[in-house]
Amino acid sequence: MNANAFWHFLTLQLFKERSKHLSVIVISAMILFLLSSVLFISSSIRFSLEETLKVQPDFVVSRVQGGISVPTPMIWEDELIDIYGVSNVIQRVYGRYFFKAKERSFLIVGVDFLEEQSHENLQKLIAKTDIKAFLNGSKMLVGEGVKTYLDAHFYKDDYNFLTPEGTFEKVNIFKTLPFQSNLIANDMMVMPIDLARKILGYSEEEVSDITFNVPNPDEWDMMTDKVSALHYDLQVVNKKDVQKSYENLYNYKGGLFLILFLVVLSTFTLILYQRYSMVYSSERRNIGLLRALGWSINDVLKFKFTETLVIVFASYILGVFFAYVYVFVLGAPLLKEVFLGGQNLQNTLTFVPVLDFSVLTSIFLIYALPFIAAVLIPVWRVSVTEPKEAML
Amino acid sequence: MKKLLPLLVIFVIISIIAIIFVSMAKDTQPITVVKNNIQMKALPIKVNFTNDSYCKMLITTKRNSLQVVAPDGKTWFFDDPGCMILWLEDKSFKEDAKIWVYTIDTDKWIDAKTAWYGVKDKTAMQYGFGAREHKIEDTIDFSEMQLRMLRGENLANPKIRKKLLGT
Amino acid sequence: MNEVLLSNQIIVFLLSESTLFILLLVAFVVSLKVLVKWDFESFMPFQFALERQAYLVSTIILFVFVMKFILVVYFIFSIDALSLLLPGAMCGAGVIKANVYGSYLLVLKLSILFLLTLWFYIHYYDMRTKNHQWFKHKSWLFSLIFVFIVLELGLDFSYFSNIDTHLPVSCCSALFGQLEGANPLPFGLSVSLLLVLFYLLYILVILSLKSGYTLLYILTNILFVYIAYYAVVYFFGTYVYQLPTHKCPFCMLQAEYAYVGYLLWASLFMGTYIGLSDAISTLWLGKTDPKSKNIVVWLLSLFVLLCTAYVAVYYLRNGVLL
């Protein structure tokens, strides 16, 4: 078959019959748009979470009693340092501080500013801060969301925390860090570790948990085993466990959506089947003519399938393109609320553009395969039109 | 060239067959299972030439090694009582199998079900159950050992290891 | 619900397989009807209708043929991605061995691709005879393929629904590392003899293909695939990974190795599928296609060259072998 003449003829035919195909392309593109948007959002969130995870310490050790985290004794830190192969052992103090008004809470993070951090972002944050000035008196670094909230409640330069003992602790705002800097979350308050202890009610010898890194990944399993044997109520979690639970969570969300989507998809295929049965039956005379002029059934099949493929690809590209713009350029208004749910603080989350090969293939398969399957029988039916039809 | 081709083909075929046959003749695979042990006796074990059927490791010492003989005479070998328990669990002949273990105190094959097991011995796979003919302090019987193994209460569990050995 | 069944890729995969199955079921029913009532000499309108329906069958099979190739790649890709979910698995190897169905499923998928290639050859020749001489041949072959496909669909679902994400599986080094003290290679070969055999078989494949000893070619090519599998896993693969202890047919499919595994395995299997299909058509139908033979020579040579190149490049760079 001559490729040039074939494509020329195909384009002419498609253009002539554009009104027949347009509605199919529009509906397909819309369905694809919805599907791609959701998958783009979930793969982008997943990507961001993995990125976040990358900078986190490898292991977290805490004391768990009755399934609930309780303050971890600081002496465990010394035991961990003694284990060969362990580096960057860091104690952490953090917790949620609840405000009376509107039941909002912020994350308080206590940091030992004089030690090297196992969390890469904290390490960067310390490098950027004038430590001397910061440690001079009760001061904290806050995220943008916190700052906005405090401003709205008449706390311009400081805030009075209520400690578990019932005393007030006045802390000055040293600096506000914008979310875009990626160093601090929107709802975070970073302060010296002793100050955080006081506000969160930890004693001198207690921390929330202890983190450390193990540079050699081959030793991770062995290390988990070893550290876990230190104390009966010690729980150790490594990055891989966290990653797996993220993976499961997003599979769960995406998978549930896909299964709901199947209902839409099967309706769509039924509509396609009927529509193309109708469209093609009106073409019988033309096909008969082609057959009378010497086109074989194979030629007609090839012609009709290429026509279908053009429609499939056109709507695929349209749908994916608009979804990309919607999610990554416009930030997915509406859908974002559905996906992330009502959040504590208005979070200025932006989606990192990720064009994942597997997501694109999955979208293509779940859409193109049923599409072609649905029009296959109508295509066959019209392709085997007897050339006699041209004589009628 | 045309005439040479069949000769060449034959030459290559012969080389291939030769390689395969020579290799097959030399082939010596370690023992994993022995058949026809109808009397269900303890067989002599070839150290460093027999594989544990569960963990696939070579059996390097006779002490504390085991043999499981199924009623049809098939015999499997193990380097640690723990391995044997885990392997046996889903077998249909679990109850009817004859199990031999080589003791660490008297150096002989005895019925594993009559042996006494230490709980913090040094064993090949670090489960800690060393087989003895005679009962001493802190030893447990076969069914207790089996239960602890299946429950995971052995030295491979860090919390248990800490309790028993202190590390 | 099983976490594996909620993974996007697995849902898409199972859905695609099911859709194709429905189409094939239609094709199979039509095909049986056509096969039973087929009488090419007849002038009845009914026979003409059957001839038109035969086009439906072949259209469906051709569509499935193309999609199955894509889906096998997608399957392997998804399996690889699943290794994140399974404790202990580093690549597809561990996931495949996560239950008893995995390896059978993979072999079955590869066999179906071969049978579909063979069907395609017979169909091609049949379409070009004036009396549809091999119509029954291809219909019976399709019936066989359909049985395999039913089995495949069953295994697809059993496999994915029986992966326990809490049970640790082995990573490839445990699966393909040696049973301690044992020789994992067939016929008791040593690695050096395995390599000699590998190259000799390659030469024999090319020679028998060129000289037209069809039966010899079929035997040699099957043996070649068998030996090539071991040669890649136990020798060439270690050069891909640049680690003498890393023995795995799956890891090379990952991005770290530039997806070279896809090229490697595809050239081996495509070459074999085309070669065997042509050889079987030669024996069965007396039809042969010199172009196919050339393609086979190219694909298998590409495979051997690629394997050798990894070793050669490593040697040139480091001056030593692993």
Added chain:
Amino acid sequence: MSNKTMIQIENLYRTFHHAGNAMPVLKDINLSIGQGECVVLKGVSGSGKTTLLSLIAGLDKPSSGKVLIEGEPISKLPDLFASELRAKKIGMIFQHFNLFEHLSVNENVTIPLIPSGLKMKEIHEKVDDALKVANIMHKKEVLASRLSGGEKQRTAIARALVASPNIILCDEPTANLDRDNSLLFIEILGELHRMGKTIVIATHDPLFDSLSFESTVIPMVDGMIG
């Protein structure tokens, strides 16, 4: 002129089945047409001439009997061969012209060559040649829907000629033409006759009774050759 047989018809029957009734349209047709002959099948509508023509073209299947084109039986030919035969050996001219109205003259004439696998350059040459013979070159880029009846007919002729077939089949070619265009058509037909094409025309138009070139008139009545 050689007397090689181009079209051979043996004991040809065609019966239509409609609502359980068998309606015989062609009964025991035997006919032999040599190379370069021009045959006019003459009869009133319903006499079976169009059905006979479509059987010769391989557009329809007989109920029994044989149609041989250049010695090759076409009635039970698998589609791949039947369509190749239609493409290479037979040019069809239909009663209603049957053009693709939204395509230009040029594009309409190209259609039979699309499956041929010829190079674009060869296709252009062949199309131009056919357009010249049919005398429609000057309307090459005009849409078929903008043509007059005569021009449409000439486009159809060009399309029938483009693959240089040896056999030209015409189904009521002048039914939709005025007298002047009909005469023009017959003129072109004479040209084709001189080129050595075998021509079969199914018509009831008296204009074909006395052609300026050698022709055989075969009357058809009730599905039989009279």
